[in-house]
Every structure is written in structure tokens, then in C-alpha cells.
Amino acid sequence: MARSIQSLERAAAVLRLLAGGERRLGLSDIASTLGLAKGTAHGLLRTLQQEGFVEQDAVSGRYQLGAELLRLGNSYLDVHELRARALVWSDDLARSSGEAVYLGVLHHGGVLVVHHVFRPDDSRQVLEIGVMQPLHCTAVGKVLAAYDPVAHAEMMDAERESFTERTLTSEAALEECLELVRARGWASDVEETWDGVASLAAPILDRRRLTVGAVGVTGAVERLYRDGELRPELVASVRDCARAVSRDLGAARF
Structure with missing residues (x-):
């Protein structure tokens, strides 16, 4: 079994203590409760404070949880809620389209797959939840880059790999x-x-009408296309799914 890192364990204990006890705690309270020397506790608190995970009241000197920790928590909850709201609708989309369904969000300059529904047939498939996909050459990535300024900037600033002869990599082509x-x-x-x-x-x-993710289908070209065009009923199904999830997240009708 891998050895744990003591400093991280202690930092986690500090955060749990601040989350579960009184709203603000002093250095002595934190040190005595966790069985730490004051110097050790102070070093942990100072580091957590520098990272924004802990804040110190200027008057009392007591500590409380910081805004950065709240931001990270909200980020997790947003993604968790997005996936939860999309479960039924993405299952319906897979059944109606006969294709695999992906739900993606922006993450570290790429698309993080947070939900994946298998194509409803007997073919052998690999679950791709947690897989990263590029922004510039996937449908889900293009949607995020088109509607999210942060995703757009990250796509334009990144090195855009050419995966096939059809991959768009130039800034002008991507903007178009x-x-x-x-x-x-x-x-x-x-x-x-x-x-x-x-x-x-x-x-x-x-509910703020901000783009928080994208949902789409993926499959063989010959199944998604008819007479050189994407099947219109498939486009309608994907858009209906996206609208349904958006409404469940509080977005007004659009």
C-alpha cells in the first residue's frame, strides 16, 4: 500500500475541522483539537491561506474556510448536477438515435467526458467517462469553444494537433x-x-443562460449522414436533448 503524505493528511484534517465545527477557530483551538504543535498548525494554516482555502479574520485572528474552497466545491456540484440532470435525457437520445452519447465540459483546455451512454446494440464498447477530448476537432469541443469565451481562448492559445487530413487547425478556419x-x-x-x-x-x-456543457452523439459516418448531409432528425434529437437538460438546469425556453 502506498504511504500517505502526512502534511496533506494534516491539511485535510484542518479543513474538516473548520468545516464541521464553529464558524471560526483560533490557532490554539485548531492545534489542541488535532494534537499538533502550534508551529506546525500555523505553518499549515499559512499555506492554506496563501492558496485561498483558509481565511483569517483581521480583528480576532481566527480562521475560517476560504473562498477558493467554496469555488472548487461549487465546480464539483455544478458538474455533478449537470450529469444527474442529463442521465434520463441522454439515455433517451441513445435509444432514439441508435448511437453513443457523450456529455462533456470544459476542463484544462480540453473536453472532459463526464457521462457516456453506449450505443444500444451488441457491439463491444469501452466506457470513456473521464477521458479528455480536444476542443478544436470534436463536435462537443466546438460547441464549448463557440459559446464559452474561456473555452474559445484556451482553444486558440493551445497547440492544435492534426489528427486526420480533415482536422481544422488554422485560426481563421476555426473562427469561420x-x-x-x-x-x-x-x-x-x-x-x-x-x-x-x-x-x-x-x-x-x-439558469444564467451560460453554456455549462455540451451533449452529442458519435458514430460511423455512413449512419449519421444521408446523401452527404447529417440526418436532420438526428440533429433535431440532439438539440431537443440539449434543450431538455438546459430546462432541467433552470434555463428559460429557447
Whole structure:
């Protein structure tokens, strides 16, 4: 079994103590409760304070949880709620489309897959929850880059790898593509990431009408396309799914 890191264990104990006890605690209270020397406790608190996880009251000198910890907690809850709200709708989309469904959010300059519904057939498939996908050449990524300024900036600042001969990598080509995404309300990827594979996706909005994720389907080009065009009923299903999840998150009708 891997050895734990004592300083991290102690820092976690400090945060749990501040979260579960009185609103503010002094250095002596924290040190005595956790069985730490005052110098050790003070060093932990100072580091946590520098990172924004702990705040010190200027008058009393007592400590409380900081805003950065709250921000991280809200980020987790947002993603958790997004996935929870999308479960039923994404299952319905997989059944109606006959294709695999992905739910993605922006994470460290890419798309983090937070939910994946298998294609409803007997084929062998690999669960891809937790997988990172690129922003510039996936339908889900393009949706995020089109509607989220942070995602757009991260995509433009990153080194954009060419996965196939169809992958768009130039800034001008991508900007033109994103303008089309905003005009249509959905994005597509036709063999830009994998040969023979296409995808399409639409944005998910929250109650503030901010884009918090994207949902889409992925499958073989010959199944998603008909007469050289994406099947219109498939586009409608993906957009309906995105709207339904958005409404569940509190977004007004759109």
C-alpha cells in the first residue's frame, strides 16, 4: 500500500475541522483539537491561506474556510448536477438515435467526458467517462469553444494537433467554423478526429443562460449522414436533448 503524505493528511484534517465545527477557530483551538504543535498548525494554516482555502479574520485572528474552497466545491456540484440532470435525457437520445452519447465540459483546455451512454446494440464498447477530448476537432469541443469565451481562448492559445487530413487547425478556419456553429446552434465533426467517425453536439445552458456543457452523439459516418448531409432528425434529437437538460438546469425556453 502506498504511504500517505502526512502534511496533506494534516491539511485535510484542518479543513474538516473548520468545516464541521464553529464558524471560526483560533490557532490554539485548531492545534489542541488535532494534537499538533502550534508551529506546525500555523505553518499549515499559512499555506492554506496563501492558496485561498483558509481565511483569517483581521480583528480576532481566527480562521475560517476560504473562498477558493467554496469555488472548487461549487465546480464539483455544478458538474455533478449537470450529469444527474442529463442521465434520463441522454439515455433517451441513445435509444432514439441508435448511437453513443457523450456529455462533456470544459476542463484544462480540453473536453472532459463526464457521462457516456453506449450505443444500444451488441457491439463491444469501452466506457470513456473521464477521458479528455480536444476542443478544436470534436463536435462537443466546438460547441464549448463557440459559446464559452474561456473555452474559445484556451482553444486558440493551445497547440492544435492534426489528427486526420480533415482536422481544422488554422485560426481563421476555426473562427469561420465557430461562426457557423453559433448560427446553426449545433456543431459537427466529420472525420476530424478519427477516420470514418462523425459526431454532432449542441450546447447545454444553465439558469444564467451560460453554456455549462455540451451533449452529442458519435458514430460511423455512413449512419449519421444521408446523401452527404447529417440526418436532420438526428440533429433535431440532439438539440431537443440539449434543450431538455438546459430546462432541467433552470434555463428559460429557447
